[in-house]
Amino acid sequence: MPTLHGIPVSPFVRKVRIALQEKSISYEINPVAPVPPANDDPKFRAMSPLGKVPAYEDGDFSISDSSVILAYLDRTNPAPSIYPQDAQACARATWLEEFADSSLAEAVGPIFFQRIVAKAFFQREPDQAVIDQAMGERIPPAFDYLEGQLNGGDFLVGDQLSVADIATGSMLRTFRIAGESPDSARWPKLAAYAEQLLGRASFKECAIAEDAMLKGG
Ligand SMILES: N[C@@H](CCC(=O)N[C@@H](CS)C(=O)NCC(=O)O)C(=O)O
Known part of the structure; x- marks a missing residue:
């Protein structure tokens, strides 16, 4: 199951959670706070080089930045699309x-x-x-x-x-x-x-x- 890394009160983490819910994608949440020592962890930094939340882990692939994650989710789970066609x-x-x-x-x-x-x-x-x-x-x-x-x-x-x-x-x-x-x-x-x-x-x-x-x- 994919893992979303980041504390739920972050508005950028919330963006991803909303997209996941709207697309009915099951996921786990790892509530990493975007402050040291949590965001200094080398495994987290590999997913989020700037140390910011959210990061998204899908199997052996991971990526950071809410906008980038939303675009990824729309490619991997196209329905319902969250980007207008036109x-x-x-x-x-x-x-x-x-x-x-x-x-x-x-x-x-x-x-x-x-x-x-x-x-x-x-x-x-x-x-x-x-x-x-x-x-x-x-x-x-x-x-x-x-x-x-x-x-x-x-x-x-x-x-x-x-x-x-x-x-x-x-x-x-x-x-x-x-x-x-x-x-x-x-x-x-x-x-x-x-x-x-x-x-x-x-x-x-x-x-x-x-x-x-x-x-x-
Ligand atoms: N452009 C990023 C912004 C993410 C962001 O700024 N997250 C905040 C938490 S709300 C953070 O991690 N701040 C820690 C920092 O800037 O070092 C996104 O959309 O994911």
Whole structure:
């Protein structure tokens, strides 16, 4: 059975878990934390040269990076595809995946780090100035952009779930774990989109392990 290496609360590990669930692929999870000494382990480094999670091990093959893993999964288990067929729609979906993994991650990450990681892993109180700066300056442009990309439907591109939704939903789930959700008065389409996406069976299934881990279970 394939093994996914990485702690479930990582949004990048979550991306892979969602894709695995949507494709009904059975797997085991090895909850490696992306910090030494766990990510210094030579066996892990061979799978993930940068020491980041996730890494994915499939028999004697392994690869790292959530976007690369999603592309691999789609080749090895094509149905249902998480890439639109049309070339331009596919390009848009992979661009939105990149946007979620970079700009949206940079907006949401500091809030999650201060509210959850600092407390749980470093026994530190959250730095409110960092949270305010992210909420005031980083979240609005990222959410404005996504609001403009949505058409009021359930998906960012076309009429089925794609890597764009998996990556965006994963970051919106991180935002939710940090105690936040998009303000429906300011971003109505994004707020509705987040609600239905995070209510999907694959996201709910992942949330069980995440919540258990955050509660120390
Ligand atoms: N582009 C990578 C990003 C992965 C990533 O940054 N993971 C974080 C955990 S959420 C990590 O491993 N950080 C440790 C580090 O940067 O050294 C992907 O999509 O997998």
